[in-house]
Structure formats: C-alpha cells, structure tokens
Amino acid sequence: MGSTPGSNGRSWLRTARLMVVQTTRPRLHDLRYTLYRVLSINMSSSSGDDEDAENGDNTSVAGVTNREDLVNRLAVEPCRAPDDRLGRTTASFVGRPVEGFTQRTFGGHLVAQAVLASAATVEDPERVVNSLHAYFLTSGSHEHPLRYDVDAVRDGRSLSIRETTVIQNARKLTRISASFCVPSAIGISTAAEAVVDPAVPAPETLEPLNRRRRLGLPADGIKLPTRRRWETASRPVDIRYIDDSQRRCFWFRTAAVRGVHQNVHRAILAFASDRSLLPAIAHARGDLAGAHTMRTASIDHSMWFHADVRAGDWYLYLQDSPFHTPKSGLALGSIVDERGRPVASVAQQGLILE
Template sequence: MEPTQGDESSTGTTVNDEALVDRLRLEATGQDTYTGFPARGFDQRVFGGHLLAQTLLAAAHTVDACRVANSLHAFFLRPGTPHAPIRYSVSPLRDGRSLSLRSITAEQDGRTLLRAHVSFSVTREDEDSLHAPPMPCVPVPSSLTPLHARTAANGHLPDGFNWRTRKDWWTSSRPLDVRYIDGTHLEDPALRCFWFRTAPTPRGDRNTQRAILSFASDRSLLPVIHHTRGELTGHGHRTVASVDHTMWFHSDVNAGDWLLYVQDSPYSTAGTGLARGLIYRADGVPAATVVQQGIVPGSRSRAQA
C-alpha cells in the first residue's frame, strides 16, 4: 500500500546517481530466495513500483531464459521502510510447455509487504498483434515542457502529480522524465496522458526491460480517478493508497525510449476507485495494459457540499 504525498526532490537536497537497473538488482540468498534493497539515500517509504519491479526480477530468475513475463498480479499489504533489505521468496506453481507461473512474497523485517503472481510465456520478440486500440494523437515529447520546468514556471505541478522531479531526474527517488499532456491537446477530456522515459540500460534481457516498465507503471496512476470525478481542480497533495496492481505485457520495450501513458477510470465509489492505463511505444504499438485499485477518498469540498 503506497500513499502518495510529498517528495524529497522538492527540496533538491537528496541525490542518487545509481542507475535504476542497479537500484533494482537482486542478490541470490537461498533456493528461490532473493534479497533486494530500497533506493539508497531516500527517507520515504518504498515506492510500490520498486516492489513490483523486484518481484518480477525475482520470479524471472527461476524460469528458463527463453520465457518472458506476460502478466503480473500483485497485492500491496503493508508499506516498506527505506532502511532494511527486502526478501523475495519465489514458489514455482506451474511449468508447462509454453507457460510458467510463479508465486512471490516480499517480506521486510518479518512483515509481509506484497504477495504476487507472475506468469511467463514463450513468445517471439515483437510478435504482431491481431488488433489493438490506436494511440491517441498527441504532441511529441520533445515539444512538451519537462515536469521540473513546469513547476518552475507555474509554481506547481500538473493536476495529480504530487511527486516532483528535477532537471537531473535520473537522480530522484522515482527516476522518470515525465512530459504531461494538457487536456486541451486531448480529443477525449476523460483521459489523462503523459510521456515518460527512464534512463537507458543495456538491451538484451527482455525481463529486465519489463521490470523497469513495471516500475514506471505505478507512477501517478490513481489520480486519474480524481480526474474522472472532476476533483482535480488545482495543485496540492492528495493522499491515496494502492491496494493491488495488475499488468499485462503486450510487446517489448527498451529503457530510454519514450512511452505514452494513457489513463482513465472506469469506476469509483466515495472511498475507492479503479484506475486503468494503456502504455504505448512511440511507434504506436501497445506495450502494456495496467489496472490498479486504490483507496481514494473524495475531495473535502465535495464531502462538505
């Protein structure tokens, strides 16, 4: 469960030059058991995307190299602290001719943080899709203002972005370069979109690339629920918490390339909601579908109305 409020990078005092792929690295500590660490140097609780990425990597260590992750289903149970290692235990559930399934538990100091299932399949790289929704027509990322520059110019972040970034975005706790697309550029005002990229990493390991994508998929997803409710009327922190997170991987991606995150919310109640996202590659090919359930209280102004 990952509340989203504040960020160390708003002060500009915390810097970590360690590459994202190195922050996610695991050490084998036993039979189907691996140890990972939170991002060093930051005092906030462990980012949910960090847990997702290390969960996928732990599971990938236990399958044949020819098998690539095609889905991830995770429940966030407790928040993680930034100062202790995280133990990932993997249980093989199935190994068929074309599909493998793994169950993973993430624990820290005797507390269970996450339980997940990851499936792997034998797939060709860039396998052609038979049908897929077209990518929205939006401005290219080079024409959009980086998030840190928007903050400097406007004094606040775009609606729903509580976690700041900086010019040297790769040194922050959530090292993503984000280019938000204003609603005036969208044909459907119910959508919420932004381009993002991570720092490049050596290509070749498809599961590592998909782990990095799962890290990024947890970035600023639940605010689309507030957006759909019409409650994103200005800047300011909103406390939300992720309950579970599901991903289906559709095509290969490469860290360092631009990806478009198109988000909407099909359903919500007064206290919970469902956020949905489709991640596209810059060539218009869908890379992943994401669905997340969250605890999302309504705005105070609406509650008092």
C-alpha cells in the first residue's frame, strides 16, 4: 500500500503497490472474504523543471512539494469492521488524510477514498461508479487516520448502491452514497462530439500556479500560501486558470496512472472536482478578488459521471453559481475533455462563514 512519506524514501518510487477496487462479495459471517487485491502499476508523473520543483510545483512531480503520488495517497486498506447490530453487510477500510491541508480534512479526499472503499465491495468488475452524493457533517483533522465503514445497500441486476460513513476518532465526518453500474445499463451518450470554444486558451499556454505566484498574478479565488508553506504543501492537481473569463473556468490534470481499474481514475477525478469550486459563488457575485479572504464550508458534494476518465489527461472545469445569498450559495460544475465532450457534472452547496 502507499508508503509513509519520508520512510526509507519509498514515496519517491515510480512503481507503487496499490489496491484495485473490484473484489469478491462480502458475506456477513465469513471474515475470510477478500476485501481487496494488490497490483503493481507503473506511474507516469507530470514533468517540471528543477526550479519549479524547488519552488513548489502544482503537479505530482517527485519534488519538495509532492512526496507521494496522489493515487498512493488515496489508497485504502481493509480493517476490522465494527460490530453490526442491525445486521447490515459492512466492510471497513482505513485511509490517511491528504497531506498539505494542515487545518482540516479536504472533502475531495474523503469522497475519493469513499469511492475506492465502496468499490472494493462491489462484486461485478464491470460496474463503475456513475454517481455519488456526500454530506459533510463536521470537519476532521489531518493528523489522524480515517475509517470508512461501507454498507451494501443494494445489489440489483443493474445497480449496486453503497453507503459509506467516514469516521475519525469516533466522530462521523461524512456520509457518502454511491451508485455503481455497467455503463450500458444507463446507456452510452449519442450526443455529437462537442468542440471546446476556440476562445478558450489551450492548457499548455497558461501559467501553472507556481509561476502565477512567482509572477504575482491574481490568485483567482484561492489563497496562495507563504513561501515556506508553498514548499511543503501538497498540491497534486496541476491547475491552469483562465483569467477574465465571463464564466469561471480552468484546465486541470493529475499525474497519469496506468494499469488500474476505471474506478481508480474516477476516484481521482472526484478528488479534483472539489478543488476550488466554492469560489464560483464569489465569481457570480462579482467578488472573486476577495474570495480568498472568506471562510467557507462545504455542506454537500454531488457528482455524476458521463464518460470514462483517464488520469493524466487535461480536463476543462466550467463553473457557475445560479443561486447565492450573502450567507450561502450553490456552485455547479461541468467537466469536459479537450474535445469538449462531457465527462462529469458536479454540484456543491457552501456556507459563507465570514
């Protein structure tokens, strides 16, 4: 499984031991069922020059800021399930909080690990996560492990439904429901291939966050850390903001991964989907310049997958807020590939605390 950062330098290896999320079906009275299996995979990280790595790169390069690849950070391992007095089929997993978020746990990390944990209890290897709905109950700490208790709500002919509770130090942090299905069960999109608006710059022509920081460009709704925190924080998503756009949007990608199940790719996209979404509310209010000074909290997070995902590809994240008040707002996101084809839709409600 994922190595502990800094232990024997293992986190610098490009070959990692990861879980693959399809397994045998859990049985209530059989503790010998296989919760996961391990597979060696080759990982291809985004490249960056030495200066970027030293000063804090926003990609998953093997540098100061990223001691371990994102797919390793998201890995979960089986653990002893709690006593289930209600007679539900429950499997439990343990995962680590994401590095670099030193104030509280990152919602996208919880959602991604919940996808991997719940997928590990789905028997049919052809079924992939097609939607998820999460409620964030309270914030957690970055210093303690997370337990994922998975309930098998339903296994039907077309759909498998799982409900996962994220627990840390006996406190329930998040409840996440996820649906898994064979893609053909809900139909393959027959929409004509879309084309990205020619006015949208190509991602390679835009500055990554580390260069934006060095050039003094606007943060675009995120609070850029001090130099010390920049060099030690973990930023596994390469984000390229598009300035002066009527609709808030940016390109993003994560490190490429090969040889893993589609559910792993979708879990990685779920992680990225929570990145910088609530600033869309400030953008709609015309207050993006001050967004980084606001204290916000996500109430929930929903996501629907429309096509297969491939970690390492560029995706365009189009964001908007159709409704907002001085105290809250709804952020919507559409994720499309470089050819403009819909890949996922996202919705999140947030509170504005200050």
